[in-house]
Amino acid sequence: MTIASLIDSPSELTDSSSSKSAIVLMTRIRLARNLAGHPFPGWAKPAQRERVLEACREAVGATAFMKKGLGVGLDELGELEKRILVERHLISRELSGSKQGSGVVISKDQAFSVMINEEDHLRVQVLRAGFQLKKAWAAINEMDSLLEESLDFAFSADLGYLTACPTNLGTGMRASAMMHLPALVIANQMEKVVRAVNQLGMVVRGLFGEGSDASGSIFQISNQTTLGESEEQILKRLSGVLQSIIEHELNARARLLEADPGKLFDKIGRAYGILQNGHVLSSNEAMNLLSLIRLGVDLGMFPDGKRSVTDRLFIEAQPGHLQRAQKGEFEAGQRDILRAERLRSEFANFARPDFTLSANGNN
Amino acid sequence: MANPLKCDLCSKPATVHLTQILDNKVHKVDLCEECAQEKGVTDPSGFSLADLLLKASLNPDQASSGVRCEQCGFTPADFKKQGRFGCPACYSAFKGILDPMLDGMHKGTVHSGKVPQKALERRSLYEKLTKLEVDLSEAIKAERYEDAARCRDEINQVRQAVEQKPSR
Numbered sequence: 056m057t058i059a060s061l062i063d064s065p066s067e068l069t070d071s072s073s074s075k076s077a078i079v080l081m082t083r084i085r086l087a088r089n090l091a092g093h094p095f096p097g098w099a100k101p102a103q104r105e106r107v108l109e110a111c112r113e114a115v116g117a118t119a120f121m122k123k124g125l126g127v128g129l130d131e132l133g134e135l136e137k138r139i140l141v142e143r144h145l146i147s148r149e150l151s152g153s154k155q156g157s158g159v160v161i162s163k164d165q166a167f168s169v170m171i172n173e174e175d176h177l178r179v180q181v182l183r184a185g186f187q188l189k190k191a192w193a194a195i196n197e198m199d200s201l202l203e204e205s206l207d208f209a210f211s212a213d214l215g216y217l218t219a220c221p222t223n224l225g226t227g228m229r230a231s232a233m234m235h236l237p238a239l240v241i242a243n244q245m246e247k248v249v250r251a252v253n254q255l256g257m258v259v260r261g262l263f264g265e266g267s268d269a270s271g272s273i274f275q276i277s278n279q280t281t282l283g284e285s286e287e288q289i290l291k292r293l294s295g296v297l298q299s300i301i302e303h304e305l306n307a308r309a310r311l312l313e314a315d316p317g318k319l320f321d322k323i324g325r326a327y328g329i330l331q332n333g334h335v336l337s338s339n340e341a342m343n344l345l346s347l348i349r350l351g352v353d354l355g356m357f358p359d360g361k362r363s364v365t366d367r368l369f370i371e372a373q374p375g376h377l378q379r380a381q382k383g384e385f386e387a388g389q390r391d392i393l394r395a396e397r398l399r400s401e402f403a404n405f406a407r408p409d410f411t412l413s414a415n416g417n418n
Numbered sequence: 419m420a421n422p423l424k425c426d427l428c429s430k431p432a433t434v435h436l437t438q439i440l441d442n443k444v445h446k447v448d449l450c451e452e453c454a455q456e457k458g459v460t461d462p463s464g465f466s467l468a469d470l471l472l473k474a475s476l477n478p479d480q481a482s483s484g485v486r487c488e489q490c491g492f493t494p495a496d497f498k499k500q501g502r503f504g505c506p507a508c509y510s511a512f513k514g515i516l517d518p519m520l521d522g523m524h525k526g527t528v529h530s531g532k533v534p535q536k537a538l539e540r541r542s543l544y545e546k547l548t549k550l551e552v553d554l555s556e557a558i559k560a561e562r563y564e565d566a567a568r569c570r571d572e573i574n575q576v577r578q579a580v581e582q583k584p585s586r
Binding site for chain 1: 489490492496500501502503504505506507509510516519520523524525526527528529530531532533534535536537538540541
């Protein structure tokens with residue numbers, strides 16, 4: 056498979072039928088693994104990096120999960136292609152800016168990706184649309200066991216899997232859920248939630264990981280610690296925290312509807328109007344408007360099936376995807392015009408909001 | 419104040435003081451304005467305190483001590499700079515520095531998750547094989563032929579087991 060055909064083919068995130076999930080957009084688990092006896096990527100010399108890249112690319116590419124997938128060195132990818140992979144959460148920003156001797160292997164359905172020579176020799180990742188911690192763990196556990204058959208992982212009985220950074224020691228596992236929390240944002244409660252979640256040993260980040268902002272009211276919640284608990288224990292704890300955030304979001308929605316439904320309807324109605332008629336939309340504004348439409352779907356103002364449209368547009372309204380669709384490089388200002396054009400055509404036939412259901416408290 | 423706090427990262431005067439409670443443990447970090455900006459501490463959408471604590475927890479004495487990883491040449495000073503280790507063997511080379519750092523960073527200090535069973539078995543088979551080969555040559559040298567025959571049989575058994583587990 057080539058990078059061009061991978062980008063054009065359906066992916067777990069953009070074409071998933073499981074966009075039924077109201078609050079958790081996607082579940083992701085990654086495992087950090089290193090080869091025994093080899094220096095970590097950040098300290099390795101170029102020749103050592105190349106050797107690890109070659110060994111890992113072969114081992115990863117040979118697994119059943121990666122059949123007909125894509126395996127490339129980062130130097131074989133153009134800037135725009137890297138950007139698109141970042142926007143699809145298939146590679147990290149760090150890897151996209153990395154030096155010689157890094158690579159990535161991506162499965163045909165784009166559910167699995169394995170970064171080679173990022174911070175660790177291997178960053179194995181699985182993505183699942185919706186709230187799927189158990190399924191995601193089962194899949195990545197199997198993938199990891201397959202890799203173990205041909206690769207000698209650096210492991211110590213006391214410290215577990217040895218990683219470049221001690222914050223990933225032990226299981227080397229970071230599990231996260233991407234959550235859509237518009238009501239908590241509107242009600243100004245996110246700061247409180249972030250603090251509470253931190254106290255429970257979990258981390259809250261923006262849509263694209265460390266340092267990114269939370270446009271579109273989308274947040275990533277993940278475990279902070281990796282040593283001293285089994286994978287199952289960590290996932291159980293995370294799952295509990297996620298459940299309670301879902302509950303808080305649902306309560307916040309109920310309160311918004313009860314306290315001042317007119318104000319909420321106005322927000323959603325205006326978002327619909329701008330998406331249908333706007334001519335200049337920044338990425339951030341588009342995300343926030345799409346977020347309100349998605350909230351409208353959850354509240355029954357738009358048909359349930361429309362959720363997959365907003366979820367797809369969350370990714371396709373990003374700069375990289377937009378430029379690829381328009382086949383060219385554009386300045387930010389031009390992109391905002393193109394983005395509005397794209398959204399106008401997507402929303403031209405989008406059902407009008409029906410506020411009667413929600414007004415009757417029917418959700 | 420007679421003794422102004424210094425930034426944990428660069429030792430300029432600290433103006434940002436951060437307290438976070440993680441798993442019922444209080445963690446404190448003092449930072450100057452520049453480092454706070456750089457690390458995104460002022461960004462409420464989240465930053466990694468663990469990462470900060472990691473670098474701050476290394477005191478200058480340790481950083482300048484003469485310890486060095488035999489395998490890859492990494493030193494504690496390199497760790498202070500990068501916040502990452504050089505190779506897997508660094509974990510045993512810098513155990514003394516690592517242990518206090520790990521305290522409070524995670525839920526515990528001992529791994530209780532998945533174990534790469536197959537890889538470990540494979541490694542132990544190879545180690546067994548190496549030892550048997552040494553035993554065999556010693557037995558032959560000492561003309562202990564019964565022992566030599568036993569070693570040879572065991573070697574054949576281990577080789578068969580190894581062949582069933584392909585390795586890189």
